[in-house]
Amino acid sequence: MxxxxxxxIPIYQQIVEEIKxxxxxxxxxxxxKMPSVRELSQDMDVNPNxxxxxxxxxxxxxxxxxxxxxxTFVSNDVSIKQNIKSEMAESILLQFSQGMKSLGMGNEEIIxxxxxxxxxxxx
Amino acid sequence: MINLxxxxxxxxxxxxxxxVAGIFIVNLLIAIRFMFLAPSLERLANELVKNPLTxxxxxxxxxxxxxxxxxxxxxSPVIFVFPLFNGISSFRTDYFRNPKYLVASIPKSANQIxxxxxxxxxxxxxxxxxxxFLWFTSYAYMLMRGASRQYLYMFFNFLSKNIxxxxxxxxxxxxxxxxxxxxxxxxxxxxxxxxxxxxIKIVIAVIAFNLIGFIESFFTDFFGQMSILDVKVKTYELxxxxxxxxxxxxxVNIGVVVFYISFAIALFYATTYLIDNKMEV
Amino acid sequence: xxxxxxxxxxxxxTKYYGGKCALKNLSFELQQGxxxxxxxPNGSGxxxxxxxxAGLLRQKSGEILIDGVKPSCGTKxxxxxxxxxxxxxxxxxxxxxxxxxxxxxxxxxxxxxxxLLSFMNxxxxxxxxxxxKGMKEKLSLSLSLSxxxxxxxxxEPLGGVDPVARDKIVSAIIKNYxxxxxxxxxxxxxxxxxxxxxxVLYLRNGEIALFGNAEDLREEKGKSIDEIYREVFIND
Numbered sequence: 001m002x003x004x005x006x007x008x009i010p011i012y013q014q015i016v017e018e019i020k021x022x023x024x025x026x027x028x029x030x031x032x033k034m035p036s037v038r039e040l041s042q043d044m045d046v047n048p049n050x051x052x053x054x055x056x057x058x059x060x061x062x063x064x065x066x067x068x069x070x071x072t073f074v075s076n077d078v079s080i081k082q083n084i085k086s087e088m089a090e091s092i093l094l095q096f097s098q099g100m101k102s103l104g105m106g107n108e109e110i111i112x113x114x115x116x117x118x119x120x121x122x123x
Numbered sequence: 124m125i126n127l128x129x130x131x132x133x134x135x136x137x138x139x140x141x142x143v144a145g146i147f148i149v150n151l152l153i154a155i156r157f158m159f160l161a162p163s164l165e166r167l168a169n170e171l172v173k174n175p176l177t178x179x180x181x182x183x184x185x186x187x188x189x190x191x192x193x194x195x196x197x198x199s200p201v202i203f204v205f206p207l208f209n210g211i212s213s214f215r216t217d218y219f220r221n222p223k224y225l226v227a228s229i230p231k232s233a234n235q236i237x238x239x240x241x242x243x244x245x246x247x248x249x250x251x252x253x254x255x256f257l258w259f260t261s262y263a264y265m266l267m268r269g270a271s272r273q274y275l276y277m278f279f280n281f282l283s284k285n286i287x288x289x290x291x292x293x294x295x296x297x298x299x300x301x302x303x304x305x306x307x308x309x310x311x312x313x314x315x316x317x318x319x320x321x322x323i324k325i326v327i328a329v330i331a332f333n334l335i336g337f338i339e340s341f342f343t344d345f346f347g348q349m350s351i352l353d354v355k356v357k358t359y360e361l362x363x364x365x366x367x368x369x370x371x372x373x374x375v376n377i378g379v380v381v382f383y384i385s386f387a388i389a390l391f392y393a394t395t396y397l398i399d400n401k402m403e404v
Numbered sequence: 405x406x407x408x409x410x411x412x413x414x415x416x417x418t419k420y421y422g423g424k425c426a427l428k429n430l431s432f433e434l435q436q437g438x439x440x441x442x443x444x445p446n447g448s449g450x451x452x453x454x455x456x457x458a459g460l461l462r463q464k465s466g467e468i469l470i471d472g473v474k475p476s477c478g479t480k481x482x483x484x485x486x487x488x489x490x491x492x493x494x495x496x497x498x499x500x501x502x503x504x505x506x507x508x509x510x511x512x513x514x515x516x517x518x519x520l521l522s523f524m525n526x527x528x529x530x531x532x533x534x535x536x537k538g539m540k541e542k543l544s545l546s547l548s549l550s551x552x553x554x555x556x557x558x559x560e561p562l563g564g565v566d567p568v569a570r571d572k573i574v575s576a577i578i579k580n581y582x583x584x585x586x587x588x589x590x591x592x593x594x595x596x597x598x599x600x601x602x603x604v605l606y607l608r609n610g611e612i613a614l615f616g617n618a619e620d621l622r623e624e625k626g627k628s629i630d631e632i633y634r635e636v637f638i639n640d
Binding site: 007 | 437438439527574575578579595599601606619620622623626627628631
Binding site for chain 2: 422455458459460461464477478480481483485487489490491492493494497500504507508509
């Protein structure tokens, strides 16, 4: 599927984020084989070198590892998934709290509105 | 090289086939006409011998027949004009029209490309001239069919006695055709580098042609006068189905031959050098 | 054989058309396996540069080396130039164009071409004359990409082509990528193809206005390659 990305941010970073997203949502499980650079670049319609750079970054962050002759695999380390999850949660929280605070809400008010929202039946 | 020849043929085969077909059809019509005409011509010939002053040719043949013969003769320049035209046209297509981008990007040298063009032009010239010659001799044969053996013998003897000079003359004709094409190629390429008005280019082209003609005749005279360079070429005649040599000889000046060949080679390499090293697309 | 990874090396390249300077002292390098975006408005010298590399034009001064060799008969055998003008013989059908390429280019892959043809929805028996502009572009691209060239020079591959066809062309270029070949794509439709570029060269009036790695530029400036283009050429 063509990847809809923002051309103002390095594309490889967006690919890294996308992979992280897939790991957190369990579309990609620990130990799964990653598609080859070529496959992914054709899938996403981007330059293979960009995908290569993304893969290198993922390996650098220990999210994936490569086995000679066999390909690249998602890390089996459970803590990796946890870390990604907390990282992503952190940036969502950052945006959220900044947004809520700009509405003039205090900490207590923020917590109450979150609790009320989550208890609603229609979400 | 084979590929270049193949595509040269592919580009040029249609006009060539039309021309050969045209020669075939026109000559077929004339030949059919002549078949009916032959006895009348013989009678006319006999009458002319008997009464040269009072015989009116139009009593024996219709107005159309000399006309057809003249048509056949007038169309003979096609032997020269058609290959010339085709050779120049294919050069202009490959170097000045849209295909120039394609031709400029294939890994073939100008030597090969131009060489292929000249070879195919030569092939076309031979094809057209041989078709022409075959038809013409076939009328002569049909004409003679009604005539006595003596005339037939005279006809073949005439042909055979003049075979060597004829072949040499034919080779010279083909050579001159290719040389003219080379001259035109050279001038066309040189003109790519001169940025002046079209009208002036025409004037320069005319001057260039005259200059080349002058150089040719100068060297022809210069070497022609040196009898030391003359070579006797034996002629043969057909006697009872054998070729035997005659005391006549046909003279060819080696100096002139060498001059022309060198001139052609120099033009060829000058043209291809300019194309490969200086010309832009 | 060239010892560095440099597939293409251009140094101090200058080209004049009559009195007018088209390229001035241009220098840059392209590594093997990389895609270079050659960006600039019409008349900036993009086509001139590509034609010089392809050996169709002669420079006034400076040097072009493809794997250490000057543009010549030899480099033509491994360089695929996609012209933005028509270049096929008027009597040709698509199958004739295929035979021509197969006969003259040893690196031409006929089965790859057949695949690309069906991908582009083109019929081999069609006469080239009868094709629309968009179809002609697709055909030209198919011919060039079916060669396993070391250097592809694609001059405005998306010009005059509808958006659906553009998608196909972009996909075809990506599919065609190998680590062994380098590609230069010149275009002024930047936003559409910027995801293809490894490096970008902004050419203004025959000089390099900006040259760099696409991703690094995005990071540095927080802008897309297209937005940077508008910045660079704001006065043109």
